[in-house]
Amino acid sequence: MSALDTVRAAEGLDAYLREVEARLDEVVARYPGLVAHVGRSALRAGGKRLRPALAFLSSPVDADPPLAGGVAVELVHMATLVHDDLIDGATVRRGHAAAWREHGPEAAKAAGDYLFACAFSILAEAGDPVLVSVLADAALSLARGEAMQRLQRHDPDTTIDAYLERCALKTGKLFEAACIFGGGSAEYGLNLGIAFQIADDVLDCAGETIETGKVPGTDLREGTPTLPLLLAAREDEVVRAALAGGPKDGVLVRVAATGALERSREMALLYASKARAGLDGAERRAELEALAEAVVERSF
Numbered sequence: 001m002s003a004l005d006t007v008r009a010a011e012g013l014d015a016y017l018r019e020v021e022a023r024l025d026e027v028v029a030r031y032p033g034l035v036a037h038v039g040r041s042a043l044r045a046g047g048k049r050l051r052p053a054l055a056f057l058s059s060p061v062d063a064d065p066p067l068a069g070g071v072a073v074e075l076v077h078m079a080t081l082v083h084d085d086l087i088d089g090a091t092v093r094r095g096h097a098a099a100w101r102e103h104g105p106e107a108a109k110a111a112g113d114y115l116f117a118c119a120f121s122i123l124a125e126a127g128d129p130v131l132v133s134v135l136a137d138a139a140l141s142l143a144r145g146e147a148m149q150r151l152q153r154h155d156p157d158t159t160i161d162a163y164l165e166r167c168a169l170k171t172g173k174l175f176e177a178a179c180i181f182g183g184g185s186a187e188y189g190l191n192l193g194i195a196f197q198i199a200d201d202v203l204d205c206a207g208e209t210i211e212t213g214k215v216p217g218t219d220l221r222e223g224t225p226t227l228p229l230l231l232a233a234r235e236d237e238v239v240r241a242a243l244a245g246g247p248k249d250g251v252l253v254r255v256a257a258t259g260a261l262e263r264s265r266e267m268a269l270l271y272a273s274k275a276r277a278g279l280d281g282a283e284r285r286a287e288l289e290a291l292a293e294a295v296v297e298r299s300f
């Protein structure tokens with residue numbers, strides 16, 4: 001049985017994700033209009049629903065699964081994708097036209113804001129201020145991470161520590177929130193998110209469109225200093241110049257030739273290992289350990 005099969009076999013997970021999907025449809029359609037229409041387009045683009053799955057797998061086996069938390073964390077994730085594509089000028093998301101490309105920049109901006117608002121609305125209805133606080137902290141971290149990415153753009157001298165901090169803010173904190181919503185390990189969620197982002201950045205350099213939902217080489221074209229690009233830039237002046245804004249032709253081949261992809265995968269495995277180390281006492285430990293493996297291998 002593969003790692004992904006182990007995760008999917010978790011009793012009750014499929015039913016929970018179907019319930020999350022139905023609730024997402026309901027929440028987004030609550031206020032009919034253009035922003036709801038754009039939001040439904042984002043929903044139809046699909047996704048792995050990894051963050052709600054994390055909330056479920058982190059929850060006690062004999063307790064009601066965290067539906068409101070799973071829906072809210074996915075709404076925030078969707079909102080960030082809509083806004084990120086607009087900011088970056090990305091035209092494709094998971095094989096579909098990006099929201100801003102299909103509906104216009106202003107509609108996409110408003111729709112992203114709407115999805116954020118929907119997330120906090122559903123948590124407010126649940127009546128638990130702690131959950132609202134957790135998601136607010138994650139949303140603030142997302143904003144800080146985005147600002148950090150803007151400052152690091154086209155900077156091949158970005159340190160690895162600064163890159164990892166950005167991964168924690170932009171990806172890890174929302175994974176962490178999902179785990180907290182289920183009553184699980186925040187340490188596991190944060191480190192899993194970092195591992196996930198490193199693996200995502202490797203796939204972007206390796207040309208894997210299906211897994212990332214982005215056109216390959218997006219990070220290089222946008223000057224976003226990811227781990228494989230930074231490691232390669234230390235050894236190859238052509239890669240360094242490309243990351244700084246120079247010519248990009250043939251650069252991904254040069255990145256691969258430096259061994260930066262393999263070294264980056266090793267870093268992702270390290271953070272996956274750190275995630276597993278934070279699972280003491282987890283009831284669904286086998287599934288969560290398997291998820292840490294699947295995230296790095298990106299077999300889903």
